[in-house]
Structures are given as structure tokens and as C-alpha cells.
Amino acid sequence: MLMTFFREEHELFRKSVLNFVEREIRPHVEEWERAQSFPREIFRRCGELGFLGAHYPEEVGGSGGDWWYAAAWGEALTHGRCAGVAMALMVQTDMATPVIAELGTREQKEEFLAPALRGEKIAALGISEPGCGSDVASLRTTARRVEGDYVINGAKCWITNGTRADFITLAVRTGPEGSGFGGISLVTFPTDVKGFRVTRKIAKIGNHASDTAELSFEDCRIPVRYLLGEENRGFYYIMQNFQGERLIAAVSAVAGAQLALDETIRYTQERTAFGRPILKFQVWRHTFAQLATEIEAARWLTYRAVDLYNRKQDATREITMAKLFAGELACKVADRCLQAHGGFGYAEEFPISRYYRDVRLITIGGGTSEIMKEILSKRMGWG
């Protein structure tokens, strides 16, 4: 194991998550994919075992671990061979909640964060809208201040965990129309508020076990104390929050690619054509050697980003590169691995076919590859 970064307790944690994934998730994946959902109980069990709060401070019910726990968590989750469940859980741990730990008041931490880390409340992150995804600064869901309340109107789209979330870490426009990135705020939004509605569950090509929702808000009143941090600083907080989200996406992309490649190598060792294992054809050996090399490169770029992020250094450049590189690579690995399976790669009964469908999200969710390049080129001063 990688003793450089992962210490003995990280490895024990990884083992425990892996055990859980192998016994409590993997055997049910087919069923949950068909049902397009999985039991709430999984959140609760993960909370009970301390998986959800591993890298959160003890004051909010976490275990005070460092970010290598998040990395071990993200890697281990890929072993369920079901990106839908993994994503739902990573939204809970690394997408919707870190910003509450960072900026929330004591009440917000008690009401939203702590029960989320215990797995009792399901969390969602609501930024994207039907009319805007990449261009976060143009979001249109408004929050007007009325007598100590915010009154929220608008719609959100693509919200993971959205059909059953107990609360949403929600991006809203508190500035006037046309205020751009300077008029956005983040709030904690309980979904039992009047006027909130799940408009529809979006049917997708992959991640079937995870629900993705379109949501509507009609005169939803929440108290101003649900504001996260300062008003109109939301864009900045979102960009900060994206770092952890993109990093865990990169971590999971690398681990998933490695798993797919390992399984494909095993398959091609056993499957024969023209009197020999597929793996003995030079074209495949070379393909796999190339992919193994690229995965290794992606892993170390990602670990470099994790190390910086973990030490609270500026890691935006490395995280952006890791998300870009690992995401694109995972798609390529999925494509080649499916090909190496021949017809079985196209059949539902082989995990590689699900991986192929699921993996496609990585270069889109949490910011597209194009946006990653945009961020990088601007940082280099070319934009």
C-alpha cells in the first residue's frame, strides 16, 4: 500500500469501507439499478460506522481525520461497481456538506450537518438550473428578503439525491437581476418548506441507482439565519466548495478506471480466440500497458492534488488538472475495456457495461472538461 500518504489507520478505514461495500452494496446493485433508487438505510449505516464524518471535525460529529480518509472512502466506494450509489454518498460527504462545516453557524451545523454525517438526513447540492450549469454566475433562482425571511422562487435541475433530500445546500440570487457572480448566496434549505416541489425525476443513460431531480421553488420562505456565510459571497464559496467535489471526483475516477482495467485484464486472460487468450494478442497487451501507465500518471497527479488540499495549500490548479485528466482518461479506459470484452461488454450482465454508461458523467458533473480547461487557461493568464 501507499504508506507515503495512507497510514495504517487509513488502511483500516479503507478495509472497513470495502467490507461494507462488498457485503451491503455490491450484492444489491442490480436490484437498485432497476428500482432507480437504493435504501435510505445505507446512509444511516454509513453514518453509524463513522464513514460519513471521517474528515470532519469532532465538534460537528466527525472523527477529525484528514483528507486522506476522503480519498480512501472515494476509492473504496468504486468497488461497489455502481457509480450511482457512490455518487449519492459522495454528495452527502464531499459535495453538499463541506461548506456547512466551513461557514455554518452552530445552529446550522446542529440542524443540517450533524444529522447528515450521522446519515439521518439526506443532503443535496443545488446549484445547476435548467437554464444554466457551467455558467454558475447566471443562475436565476431568486431569494428576496421579506421581514427576516428569504422568499425563494425558481427552479433547479440535475440535483443528485434531489427527490428525497431532507435539505439542500442551495445557491440563490440575493442581488438584483444582472448582478452576476456578485449577487449569489448560499443557504441551507429544508425540503419540508411550503412551495417546494420535486418537478420530476430525470431518466438518465447511467447512474441509475441515483436519483437526479428537477426541483421548483414557489414562494418558499426560510429564515435569514439559514444563510451560509455572508450574503452575495456565494459564488466565491461555490468555487471553493467545488475543489473538494472535483477532487473526490478525480480520486474516484482513477480508482474506477483501475478496477475496470484490472477486471478486463482478468477477463482477457481467460477468454480465448484463435487458440489463445485475448490478452496474448500484442495489440491488447500494448493497449493495457498504455492505459495502466496513464492511470498511474492520473493517480499521482490526483494524489499530488490531495496532498496540497490536505495541507490547506492552494490546490486549484492541480485539482482542476486532476479532474480533467482523470475524467477523460476514465472514459477512454471504459471504452477500451468494453471493446476488449467483445459482445459481453455490451451485455447488461457484465459490470463493464454499467461502468461504460456511468463513467460518462465524470467529464460533465462538477464542471465539464471544457470548464476545467477554461479555468486552467485563465489561471495561466491566457484568457
Next chain:
Amino acid sequence: MKILVTVKRVPDPEQKIKLKDDRIDLSAANWQLNQFDEYAVEAALRLTEDARNPATRLGEVTVVSLGPAEVQQQLRAALAMGADKAVRVDSRDEDLDADIVARTVEKLVRRDSPDLVLMGKLAADNEGNEVGQRLAGYLGWPQATFASIIEVVEGGKALLVGREVDAGVEMKKVRLPAVVTVDLRIVAPQAIKNGRTPPDHAYPEGPRYASLKGIMAAKKKPIEELTLAQLAIQPTLRVRTVSVRLPPPRKAGIKVSSVQELVDKLHNEAKVI
């Protein structure tokens, strides 16, 4: 109740076996806690807790392993599950056989006087299934092997042990102290009754997962380090490995077109009927 649980690290049974210099090549082995030993740890924990309040320990569980420094990982894993302390007796795998292990554990038992020694029924590497029986012999203690049910009876002075046999479950009463080796079903939801946990309590199937709290706590639990010499054990092997060979590859199967043909082949070629 004071329980001593023996644990062994074994190479991942799913990994392909490779030979090198007439030995199994373990250089790339992925070591893990032997599954039956993990079950023994789970059984010991269930015996020493009230499931309604597992944080308060009602007994003490010590895990013991013989092996090189790396075995610490498996011991920590058992501590993370909830065992109270650990002992590692330093040794190299190739210097051990079932008899040396049994004699070493005997010394520890005589030193620490547990009420019960719980062990996995066998280790998944060589599937020896000897150490428990040898240990009970050396100690002169009652034994029950392949336990799938354990119930504490007579106010903690004896155990009622269910053992799976071909015709059903044989129930045996053993006085404590005793040696019990466990089988797979000992981790069924209601396999263990300790007299404290309500008898209708159902555990989740299987050994518990180490919680992160348990992992953090395990860092602070003591692991005692001993040598064979300190326990006055002469490491003279009674069993030597002469050579290791892979089984011959299996021949591909054939399809038969009728029952008659099948019977013919079984009779004339395979000569099994």
C-alpha cells in the same frame, strides 16, 4: 468473561497462486485476517457485551497472533472491531507449524488464564484445522470444534455449544475454561446468547465492520510484543514442507447427447459407477 482469540493472517484466498523455487510465492500476497478468526473475534465480542449498550464492556477480549511485524495490521483490525488488547509473538511464517502455534498459545493461556479460548475452525491458507484440538490437548481442557451456536449457561460456568454435524446440530455442554473453534454460522444474527443481551436481539449477519471510532480507539490499545524464546518455545518443526506443486490443470468438459452416453462414459471411461 476473559476470552483469548487467536488470529492469523492469510493471503487473500481469491488471489491466484504462483510458485517460485518450489514454494508458494507470497511476495505479492494481499494479506488479510483469516475469515474464521474474524468470526471468532465477532463471537468473542458478542459474548462480552450487552448489545443494547456495546460501549460498556462486560468482559475482556485479547487477540493473539504469531507472525512478523506486519501482523500488527491484522491485530489492529481486530482491535478496531472492539477487542481490548493484543499480543504478537514474533515469528516467521516458515518457522511455524500447528504444533508450535498450539504450544505457544498454551504458554500464553497458562500465563493469562482466560476463561475461554476462541479460534477459527481453520485457516484459509493450509486449511490445517489442528491448532484448537492440539491446544485443548496440551491444556487438558474440554473442547468443542466447529461451533455454530454458543450459549452461556450455569451462570457463566459452562457453555452450551451447537456444532454442525452431517445429521443436524449436535449440542454439547462444556465446562469453562474451554477451547472452542467456530464455524461460519457463528456470526448468524442470533447464534450467540450471553445471558446479558436480550435473547431476541438480532445482530446484523456477519462480523461487524470496524467503525471509524473503533479504528481511532484501536490506535491507543496496547499490543504486547513477545518472542518465542521469551515463552520458552523451542521452534522445532514437526512438519516440514518437502515440495509444493500446483494441481494438474483440469481437462475441458465434454457434452454428451444422451443419458445412455453419460452412463457409458461414467462407467467405462471415468470408472466411477
